[in-house]
Amino acid sequence: MKFLFKFLEPNKIFLITSKAPKYVMALFIIVISIGLLEALIFSPEDYKQSHSVRIMYVHVPSAWITLGIFTSMTILSLSGYIFKNKNFFLIAKSFAPSGLVFNIVALVTGSIWGKPTWGTWWAWDARITSMLILALFYFMYLVAWRIYENKDYVLKITTIITLIGIINVPIIKYSVEWWNTLHQPASINVLSKSSIHSSMLFPLLIMTAAFALFSLLIFLMKYNTELIKIKNKGLDRL
Secondary structure, eight states: OHHHHHHTOHHHHHHHHTTHHHHHHHHHHHHHHHHHHIIIIISOOBTTTBGGGGGHHHHHHHHHHHHHHHHHHHHHHHHHHHHTOHHHHHHHHHHHHHHHHHHHHHHHHHHHHHHHHHSSSOOOOHHHHHHHHHHHHHHHHHHHHHHOOOHHHHHHHHHHHHHHHTTHHHHHHHHHHHSOOSSOOOSOOSSSOOSSOHHHHHHHHHHHHHHHHHHHHHHHHHHHHHHHHHHHTTOSOO
16 A cells, blocks of 8 residues: 555656646547537437437537546545545546536536427426536535635545535436436446447447546646646645
8 A cells, every 4th residue: 555655656747747747638539529420410300309419429428427536536635635645536536627627518518309209498306406516516626625724624624525426427317217217217227238329329428428438638737737736835745
């Protein structure tokens, strides 16, 4: 464990992360190009929703990544608090901006998709409302880093925010099963047969990969900026 923490020292990590963005950017451009072709041109229209179903290729990956990032932030924050390693907090902090961006994208595209599907831009549906609540937790997390100057105190505050916020993640996931909601049930199931056709599943997975790469790119840019700040302060470790 000590060897791992030594490897995670800012100066050593920066040697890798400073060079990574250009490769991630190149890969992102390739994957997003393929994903957009598949989603907008080659994938079929839905027999009920027609071409409006194509919003799915932005909405669903955004929602998945939003949940994945917040879960990762919680694990990182808790690990940092347990092992007294502030670099875990720095990684979690660097993930937060992309998580909030994708959360907003999921809410906006869901609203756009809801108009032709449900006949309204917004409904206080269980899943939509719980996603909005998650966005508020992202916002509180980022604001906490802004307003608290006492670094030790902000680590505690942000950990508490993530631990409370993570309770909302399973609520988002299972809200369509626990309550009678407008939002459709999951079309993709890991443990059982998925209801989505492969002609739609393939571009959906490609777009998810593209969005994951984009979130990684934002993370690297933010994380490198934080490491440079530490380096300018003359610190070798967090």
